[in-house]
Amino acid sequence: MSGGVTTRRGLVAGGLAARFLWPGSTSAQGAWPSRPLRLIVPFPPGGASDLLGRLMADGLTARLGQPVVVENRGGAAGLTAAEYASKQPGDGHTLLLGTQPTQVFNKFLYSRLPYDPDRDFTPLSTVASVPYVLVVTPGLPAADLPGLIAYARAHPGRLNYGSSGIGGGMHLATHLFAERAGGDMVHVPYRGAAPAVTALVQGEVQLMVDLVPNSLPLVRSGQLRAFAVGLPERTPLLPGVPTFHEHGITDFDVPSWFILVAAGQIPLEAEERLRAAAEGTVADPAFAARLEAVSAQPMPISGPALRDFLAEQGARWEAVIRSAKVRLD
Incomplete structure (x- = not known):
């Protein structure tokens, strides 16, 4: 290995240990960062x-x-x-x-x-x-998270949830919620968070687990409703919104x-x-x-x-x- 910047793997290969360099010693190329x-x-x-x-x-x-x-x-x-x-x-x-x-x-x-x-x-x-927050369209016939879960179980396949795209955080977090809720929900992916949130406001989809910054202004304006936050404790940003844990979903700190x-x-x-x-x-x-x-x-x-x-x-x-x-x- 050439030069004075030596990686840990190189030291192991050479039978040395970087942790035993004398204090204050530097490589031939000088102290880091150079x-x-x-x-x-x-x-x-x-x-x-x-x-x-x-x-x-x-x-x-x-x-x-x-x-x-x-x-x-x-x-x-x-x-x-x-x-x-x-x-x-x-x-x-x-x-x-x-x-x-x-x-x-x-x-x-x-x-x-x-x-x-x-x-x-x-x-x-x-x-x-x-943090993530579960938000729903105002027209959804459920008043809170237990009501949403009950509706999803009673109407399998009727609820659509949006996301910013397949395999992204919003998709996987909402899929995790659907699993925990025991409801059969349909995933509708969009090309980014903004169009997904717009679709939710317009009622094209009924719910999603979204990042708080995306949905917070719409929740405060009444265009969306927030049912639960994915944190161990309530967030000061949405003090009136309970956590998933408060509703018995104890592994949704995501x-x-x-x-x-x-x-x-x-x-x-x-x-x-x-x-x-x-x-x-x-x-x-x-x-x-x-x-x-x-x-x-x-x-x-x-x-x-x-x-x-x-x-x-x-x-x-x-x-x-x-x-x-x-x-x-």
Whole structure:
């Protein structure tokens, strides 16, 4: 292996251990980071994901002493960005704002995924979570979640639920609800969250499990009704809306989440500094205050607990995807 940036895998192959380098020692190429970093965001500018990425980039910049530049690479629900990031050098200078699809869903949705979410990235820290809410059209003949469940069971196949597309978070979360409710519901996919929400308002579909930022203004204006939120406790954004847990559906804590990962298996020094910088950013009260703009909240998980979290998420969503019988290739 040439050069002074040595990966952990290279050290193991050479019979060395990076953890035993003398304090203050650096590679021949100098201390890390040696140049500006890139943070790949898998969606276009202007959305919630873009804002989260830029907030994280600002926090990392302040803590690492090098600029962290956001690079938007939208397409294929994040697959385009994840594939691109996975092919970058594993030197700690390329980061990805990972999502449930890029880091978990895709490995069960595609038989020929062009990257490996586990092998091709170093997980650093969770960034934020965004809660889901079950919303229904005002014309639905049910007053609350128990009424909806009773109606679905009494009228199998009559209820249609919308989503932003096959295999996305909205689809899988609503499928999970339909399973737990014991009702036979029909999935109607749309080309994105916005047209799906519009279809719900217009009554083309009767319900969906949607991200709170998408539906919150419509719930507040009375154009949609909110029946339950997918959190352990009620959210201040919708204080009058109960949780699924309150209605006896105890395993529906399924927020959408964002995670910071680095391309490749990066040097230990880079991993430790990136993790510390990410943890510091997520713990910053100013960061939490900015997240409120997109109805998100900090999600402080890192280190071994993060790998456990990803394993748990993989097991949970693999079962849902298999139950939904979804394949994207």
